[in-house]
Structures are given as C-alpha cells and as structure tokens.
Amino acid sequence: MSIPGIGPRTRGAGRTAKRTPVRVNPIRRHALRRGVRLKPAQAIVSGFASAILIGTLLLMLPIATVGPAGATFLEALFTATSAVCVTGLTVVDTATAFTPFGHLVILLLIQVGGLGIMFFAAVFGLVLVRKLTLSSRLTTAVETKTVGIEDMRGLLRGILIITVVIEGGVAILLGLRFWLGYGHSLAESAWLGLFHGISAFNNAGFSLFSDSITGFATDPLISLPICLAIILGGLGFPVIMQLRKQIRSPLRWNLNTKLVLTGTAVLLVAGTVYITAIEWNNPATLGPLDAGGKILAGFFQSVQTRTAGFNSIDIGQMNTASLLGMDVLMFIGGGPAGTAGGIKLTTFAVLLFIMITELRGHGAVNIFHKRLSRAVHRQAITVVLLSVGAVMTGTIVLILVTDLSLDVLLFEATSAFGTVGLSTGITAGLPPVGQIVLILLMFIGRLGPLTLGSAIALAERKILYEYPKERPAVG
Template sequence: MTKLGAARARRRTLRLRALRLHPAQAVVVGFAAAILVGTFLLMLPIAKAGPGGAGFIEALFTATSAVCVTGLTVVDTLVYWTPFGQVVIMLLIQLGGLGIMIFASLIGLVLARKLSVRSRLNAAAEAKAVGLDDVRGLVRGIVLISLAIEAGTFVLLFLRFVFGYGYDVGQAAWYGAFHAVSAFNNAGFALYSDNLMGFVSDPWICLPIAAAIILGGLGFPVIMQLRKEFTKPLHWSMNTKLVLWGTVVLLVAGTVYITVIEWNNPATLGALDPAARVLTGFFHSVQTRTAGFNALDIGVMRDETWLGMDVLMFIGGGPAGTAGGIKVTTFAVLYFIMLTELRGEGAVNIFGKRLSRAVHRQAITVVLLAVAAVMVATVALMLISGEDLDRMLFEAISAFGTVGLSTGVTPGLPDPAKLVLVLLMFIGRLGPLTLGSAIALRERPLLYEYPKERPAIG
C-alpha cells in the first residue's frame, strides 16, 4: 500500500471512530429515535378516532409519555385513539420499559445469536451493569422477568374483568394485557376516561396493579439478584439492600401520609369506608413511585398531600428499571452522607461496607441537576400558562419523575408548555447524569491536581 493509500485509510478509520457513539449517547439517540417513530405512527389517520390524523403535539406528547413510561396525557386514551393507536402506545410502553438498547440487543440475539462488543457496551450502560460479563444472560433475564410478571398480572386482571365485571373474553384479554404492561413498566396509561377511579375500592384490581408497579420499580438488577439469592440476604449487594429498605420505608411513609391527610376529605378518601380508605391510600403511595395510575381525583386533593407526593415522586424507584426520579439509592446515599457528617465520622459506611467516594459526587450531581431541571421547568410552565405554583410544580415533578399523576391541568396547557413537559419526561427517563454524559463531546482526564483548600460551609 502506498503512503497516500495508508493516509486515506487512517483518515477513514478516524472518521468512523468519530461517528461511533459513546454508550450513553447511544441510549439517548435510541430513545429519541423511538419517540420519533412513535410520533409518526400516532399521526397516521388509522391511529386516531374520527376523521384526520392526530396533531403533531398530541402525537409527540403521547409517544414521549409512552416511551418514557410516564403516563401524562393530553387526550383521552380511550376516546381519542383507535385500537391501532392504543396498540402502538402499549408497544411503545413495552419498548421504553425494557430499554431501547436492551431491545436492540434482544433483536441481535434472535437474529445473529450473538452480541457485538458495541451492543454489549450499550446494553450494559442502559442496565447499569458493572461489567461486560454475561451481558447476553442479562438481556435474556430482563426480558423473561418482564414477560413473566406481566403475564401473572394479566391473568389476575383477566379473571377479575371476566368474573367480576362481566367483560367478554376478548375485551377482558385486551384490557388485562394493556394494564399489565402499563403497570409493570410504571407507565400509568389506562383504557378508562377516569383512569382507575371506577375501581377505587376493588382490591382485586388495585393490588395486582400495585404489585406489578412495585416489582417494576425495584429495578432489574435487584429482581435478578432476588431471583438467584432470595434466601441468602447476606449475599445481597448494597444496591439491593438500599432499594429494598428504601422501597419499604417510602411505601409505608407514603401510605400513612396520604391516608391521614386525606382521611376526612369528602372529595377523596372521606367518601369511602375505612378499609377502602387504607387500600386507596396505599394504592396512591405506590403510584407516586413513578407509576401514575389514579383511583382518586388528584386535582381535589389537599395542597399538603400534593407537597408530600412531590417529594415521593422526586425520589422515585430503583435504578436500572422502569421507575424514574432521582432513584431510591441516590436518596439513601445522601441520607447516609448526612448521617456520617452529623456523627463526625470519616467514611460513609452502609450495611457493613464503605461507600466509594465517587458515588458521593455522582449522587450530589444527580440531585443538583434534577432540582435545577424541575425548578427551571416549573418557572417556565408558570410563565407560559399563568397557572399557580402548586399545580405547575406538581406537573413538572410528575413529568421529570416519569410518574404521570396530574392535577388535571396538563391537557389545557398551551403547546409550548406541553413541549417543556416533553423535554422533562425525556430527561427524567434517561437521568440527568446519563443525558449530561451523552451531551459531553469528549472526556478530559486531568493530568494534574490543584492544591487543596477548605471554604467555610454553613
């Protein structure tokens, strides 16, 4: 090969490397592509009931909400979309819940029966895997776990719809499948105009859906470890222990908080018998973990309830799963950092293990970026819509946390405000740190260190 040919080959190799996406960038691009495809499909005339196709904003908002497994809607899912449109929404929910890179890896396994190094990197990045060992098993495990939990939820809902409400087999199967997928993926889409308010006191509907939401919100790493080592808690990782303890504490605290404050509210729990009040309080505590179904009218709840739900939605569920928010682990890490500082200890120790200092920086970064995103979006929503702080903060946190609960104002917001929520849902699903890493053009490791100095704190 001549020198000129070798130089051209090197330039071609460099161009190909420049076009190759970092795993974090691949995840962002994959979700964006899925949203665009979903928007196109929902704009087809066959997807919308009545003449013509859906408008761009309606299709974009719904596709983003489905892929980001949020559940916020600007149109009535039952009335506005045809069965074709509803199937598209369900598939987008499943795709977004599994993860774009996980789904792409699954296709690669089915077609080629192997994964390239690049595919393994992308799948591992999305699943928050520590290494590249057995990524193929990881992908298969995630898919099988998802389908198994959805199937179990489907069976329970199907039987209840048939024997409890007289649905025919076809209708019960469709409603059972849609709500099972929506529940496990923490999406909150429902095929009823009032969401699940018609089942407010029915434990045979509320509890299976709540169970699927909780399992989906644990995150795939936790579920997979519990599947292998359920009877060996000493072998559980710090991540698994933090997620399980955090989930139990937040579910109990949320149930008590919502039930107590709304107990005598005649527009919500006050109209139910005591057993149904506790059931509904628990159900809505589960929903704040990023699911978004509602069995009560959120818009008539007390302001104090909204504020508590804001906190629960902001925290969210477990990492590397279908939940959103800053994640339970991030919140727990900050709690233990604070506890360590108050005790005057040097290292942060959790469950008998020392926490890596790199995790301190990551947790603080995630929280600060999340607070900034929510605050900027809330101000923008208030300026655009003219609505008050309570409602706009609730909608912003619900979008960022990919929850889907709403005080009822989202459908009436101006289009620019809806686009703000679209961006928030996208950021919330991917995580501020992942999105920030994807936007960064290159890593710049420093080859030197500056001298240390301590500013005054507090």
C-alpha cells in the same frame, strides 16, 4: 556502521524485524476497526429519540385516532414521549381519542421504553446474528446499569423471563377479574388485562379507562395486582434477579438490593400513612369511602408515587399538603436499572447517609457495613443538583406561561421529570410551550441527567494535574 539518528542496522536485513506486540484496549481496537462510533450514552439518547419520532408518526396516522383528521403533531409527540418515557401524562383521553391500532402503538412504545431501546437492539442482534457486538454490550451495560459486559446473554435472558412472567401473571389476574367480575367479554377482558399489566409493570400509568382506576378504587382484585406489578417494576431488574437466586440468603444481598428493598418498604408505608391521614375526611377523595376503602386507596396512591401514573381518586381534589408530600416521593422515585424514574432510591439513600455521617463527625460513609466510594458521593450530589435544576427550571417556565398556582405546576413538573404521570388535570389545558416543557422533562427524567449530560459532552479527557487544596467556609 551506523547513521546518526537511525542507529545500528538490525540483523536479518531484508526481513521484517520482530517487534514486541503492543496490547491495545479491546474497546479502542473495536473503535479503530469500525471507525468513529457513538458513545454508549449518545446511542441511548438517539435510540430513545428515534423511538419517540417513530411513535409520533404512527400516532398521527388517521387509523390511529378516532377523529378523521388524526392527532396533531404536538398531541402525537406528547403521547409518544409519555409512552416511551413510561410516564403516563396525556393531553388527550387515551381511552376515547385513539383506536385499537393507536392503543397497540402506545402499548408497544411503553414496552420498548420500559425495558430500554438498547436492550431491544441487543436482543434483536442476538436473535438475528447469534452474537452480540462489543458496542451492543457496552450500550446495554450502560442502559441497564450493569458493571460487567461478560454475561450479557444471561442478563438479557433474565430480564426477558422476569418481564414475561410478571406482565403475564398480572395480565391473567386482571383479565379474569374484568371477565368474571365486570361482565366484559373474554377477548375484551384479555386485552384490558394485558394493556394494564404491561402499563403497570413498566410504571407507565396509561389506562384504557377515561377515569383511570377510579372506578375500581375499592376493588382489591384490581388495585392490588396493579400495585404488585408497579412495585416489582420499580425495584429494578438487578434487585429482582438477585432475589430470584438468593431470596433465602439476605446476608449475601449486595448493597444495592438492601438499599432498594429497605427504601421501598419505608417510603410505601410512610406514603400510605401520610396520604391516608391527610385525605381521610376529604369529601372529594377518601371521605366517602369506608375505612378499608380509604386504606386501600391511600396505599394505591402511595404506590403510584413510585413513578406509575394510575389514580383511584381525583388528584386535582387532593389537599395541597398531600400534593407536596407526593412531590417528594415522586422526586425520589424507585430503584435503578428498572422501569421507575426519579433520582432513584439509592441516590437518595447515599445523600441521607452522607448527611448522617457529617452530623456524626465520622470520616467515611458506611451503609450496611459497607464503605461508599468517594466517586459515589460526587455522582449522587451531581444527580440531585441537576434534577433539582431541571424541575425548578421547568416549574418557572410553567409559571411564566400560565396563570395557575405554584402547587399544581410544581406537581406537574415533578410528575413529568419523575416519569410518574400523575396529574391534577391541567396537562391538556397547558399552552404549547408548557406541553413542550413537560416533554423535555419526561425525556430528561427517563434518560437521567448524567446519561444526557454524558451524551452532550463533546470530549472526555483525563486531567493529569491537580491544583493546591483550599477549604472555604461552608454552612
């Protein structure tokens, strides 16, 4: 007998009928078990914001500053944001305004911000509980631009080894030079070497010298180790890790590695030639130096546009043409999944090859015998348009609240967004609104417009329909 709407009774009444198990996505199962959790992008944004807040509170302590009253909230907030976002812009002199405790806080913020908040959370979780939760794997994968989440232990271990080796090696080289070449005590030399080594590898640009590296402009034993650390940090961890394993097998390098290495070499050479040629006879920058010193200083400043913030010449005295060229280099930035900022070399390369393909009339975009996915096209275009919008909006606001010229304000906004830290010397003199604009640009630039946009998005849903195609006139 059957009841309408219910169907025949199953055999084995009174016992639980066997049902075919339904496969549930492990990520969804984890979310259902643990309740509503932040999306990876939201976790990253909240992590960086929390680190900035903690750093701000620490830098406001009287023990952190030389003055008895401590730093103001805006000074501490600006410095903490600049450190966590590994930028290097400052509104006070880092060398004289902060005590050794304040310098230590800044250094820790640089290290945490350079490697990533979620990276450190995953490391602590691995050390304390000997395992990584699924949420930790997901957020770390998003932050480090990793495709898979399987070998996260190996990824964390590799990043730690690379960081310790490079920062330690550069710190030793610099420490020895400060000790043997400039008469600093052994302890002071070690501290100077460590601070500048960490600041350089994380592309932060903070210095314990009031004039940054200007006093060592012609000293290759100071300039070149700093440049080496900046370049390596700007390549990105995926590139360094692949080079570590396959440096003698370039045919096996993936597309990301090839693009980053090629782009880095081209822009470093182009930047050096451009800056050196324009500033060669400028009496306020490269003019007084000999030929070797000019080339070294020009190369040093070209490296800094990879999103570091050291300077060995007076940026405020550079020609307007030099500043504009450096704007372009700072906006491009370095490699993805590293300590560099900007839109990233890979994004710029994708747009460049899209343009070349369109001009040639080809259908698919091919780079190094690899075809790019259409999704990569859209992502690159989105990143660039959002980034241009952020820089332009910031520059317009700065124009409205100051009476400074467009070239220096555009340079300041681009430096902040690209987390570079180079400045023409106007940062401290900006009104509070202008400094807040730079804080927002540093935060957006460090996280990336896509990550920030994904964190702000209220919901993600897949559209199950398409509209008819139509092609408007373009160009």
